[in-house]
Amino acid sequence: MIAEAKDLQAKEIKLTDRPKYTKKDLVADHPTWCPGCGDFSVLSIYFKMMEKLQLPHEKITSIAGIGCSSRFPYFVNAYGVHFLHGRAAPFATGVSMMRPDLHVFVFGGDGDAFSIGGNHLNHASRKNVKMTYVIMDNFVYGLTKKQTSPTSPLGFKSKTDPGGAVDQPINPMKQLIASGATFIARTHSHLPNHVMEMMEKAMAHDGFSVIECLSECTEFYPGAFDAANPRKGGAFNLVPADHSVTDEIAAYKLAMTPFPGYFGVFYQEQRPTKNALEAKLIADSKARAENASPTELLQKTFARLS
């Protein structure tokens, strides 16, 4: 597998002789999002980043679960998958493991990532499967029209909590640090340059990179992030320059700062990826089996069992 992927990379180099593509080539369906939805900004930054990086067009792969934000792949003219609610991470794991030549992006909402897909997120994180996961956190269930989400703050009035949310919300950053993700950043879709910077860093990271991007649902939770938007009189506090990204305890401390908290890279470490570990397992196993062909391997096994 891995060997074949190398062939693919070789082919890819030739393909870069092709004329550069522009944002126009990357645009697919017109987004079905409500006017002003924060998700627009994430999409346009994704286009901008791809235009800049000029990844071979057919190698761009975006995978999503279900939700407003998870409709993302339809709006990108590239390979995309609209999978199941909450299960984009394991789907992306299958793609990433078999196709080291692709850079796999996952897009989805807070319900998708932290509620129905919470456990999947934890395990993709700890296994350090190479991919970039952008969680577009609007503190609400958008697609299903305003129910409480796992990140909805206490007191948030929704259709499922008309009297205000009573359940302790998740702290996404704490959760992600505990899960063992190797690149963890926080950003805000109202500040496109910062989103771009985080996405580029995430993509450059060799491992499971995850970004919580506050992305306002103008329809069901307008103003949710004003406190973090300087243009609305809020405070956009960057992670302090002296923060050490390899210091897990320091990252927790940042995460525990009350809303609006900090923005930037909270945590980053270099740990072997699941992809690298499996590639090594394959290389070692093959060497031990003297690179026998599948037929030879099976013949040997069957001889032992005869």
Added chain:
Amino acid sequence: MIDEKVADSSTAPGGQRPPGARRIQDAVIRFAGNSQDGIQAIGGFLARLAGRTDKDVMTYMTIPATISGGPSIYQVRLGTGEVLSAGDDVDILVTFYQHSYNDHISTLRDGGILIYDSDNVQPDPNQKRYRAIGVPITGQTVEAIGGTAKDKGKNMFVLGLIARMFDLDVPKLETMLQAYYKGKGEDVIRNVIGAFNAGYGYDIGKVTDTFEFVVPSTRVTRKQVVMDGNQAIAYGALAAGIRFGAGYPITPWSSIMEILRAELPKYGGIFMQAEDELAAIAMACGASYSGYLSLTGTSGPGLSLKTEALGWAVMAEMPIVIIDVQRGGPSTGLPTSVEQSDLNIACFGGHGDSPRIVLAPSSVEDCFYITLEAAKLAREYSSPVIILSDQALATRFEAWEMPDLAKLTQDISPDFSARGPNYKPYENAADGIAHHAPPGTPMVDGKYPVVTGLEHDEAGHPASRPANHVMMVAKRRRKLQVLAGRLPKAETYGPAEGNVLLVGWGSSHGPIREAVDKARAAGESVSSLNIRYIQPLQPGIGEIFEGFNHVFVAEINDEGLYGYGQLAALLRARYCTDKIRGINKTDGLPFKVREILNGMNEKLKQSAEPALVSA
């Protein structure tokens, strides 16, 4: 099975019959003790030896440890002809403890042999039903290797006893023991061989004093391979070219994932232990989407969890192979017992109209070949394929003819050649089959596809127009109808017309065929039909049903609210004949031949017909 009819039609080796010996084609040996006695190991070595030897004793089948609820038993059927089931009654019973004797003595047939540990067991001194041979198994083992023999050595002593009794190939057996215990150190090997030799030296007479083996003229002498059903599925997947698998541990599926986890890297592949079954099938869908046909598997509860993603694979028309090693359900149910009660969920599980392919292997050998076929069908029809194995197949060893691996082994690398213009993965073609392009495939018109679980148009684009859904639902159904038309015509075992047709699927196939043999030997008009393609069904089944007065479907599941088991209900819906009735059971054990014959006679009684052969 002692079967005078079969025996008499064959020739005994040497043509001489020891005085008083009974002619048999095979012998059923049951070992009964406690789990720490290593009873499984005795069976395992006998099984492997049987596959390796040119001697008369060469076919066998084991039944699972929990079969009779005793603390631990293992049953081996050693014979000279084709062995179809583990055997109803025991010819030789080996008991380690009083409770093993008490629990299992009733399974010993009249005229059989009881071997008991005379240090622990007191058999009924007055019985005349069987030959009882007391051996101080514990004492002799202690004498041979020291220690307490509490939990080791006795099994090897008994293996030695049996080897002597059956005149087995001792040098071969010793080589196997050496190889098996190689990693465990010199001391262990010394004890193993010591106990084995002590048993071998303890002469209790030859089995041929009681039984005479007959060699049927049809006997196979080609090279054989010995494994259990789970191994056969795992190696079948490797031969099929599957290079990605994902799963979550659950009995009795786990050993498939354990084998694949160890083996796949040698083949350049990956097996992922997922956080749960939902993730496992999601990973497999992702790997298949990426261009590499993938596998996931589970047992009962895990299949329930997989149904959401299975529906996605149906909608997206993503090829994927799903193994379900059935166990007793619902819920956690009977984790180590056999049941054939997942047919409905396999065929219909999940929401919406979601046709998928479902296959059921009927033997260990078929577990291998059906996995190859599943991979082929998944790719050819761009569809999920479920293999319905079961706990009985998973845990029993069978000897089967060595497959031609050079011919069978497949290489199925993805096709990244450029596609388009106007690439339509879901074109509404006559055969209804989707054709995916894995990511990395250049599109000549620069338009790239999204694969989705939403209803979509021919280009894969979400589309909820009523006419489009009508077309796409029909297309996904039609491709399996096309497959149905291409499947081999159904064939009966025995004449294609007659009085009774016994229908079965999966692991019940063996005992059903044995029931047919027995009934036909008694002059009755009984044939059988094995349903290997559960969905879609093969052509020719309706015509076969027309040729019989009665169609009885024997399956290990409940008769259901309306009186029919899961396959019977499906066949009644499909063929609309009230000839179809069920022979069902839910005791978590494989069918006995007798149970099938009794079931058949009972049903015939209900329809006021004379009973056929007495069971």
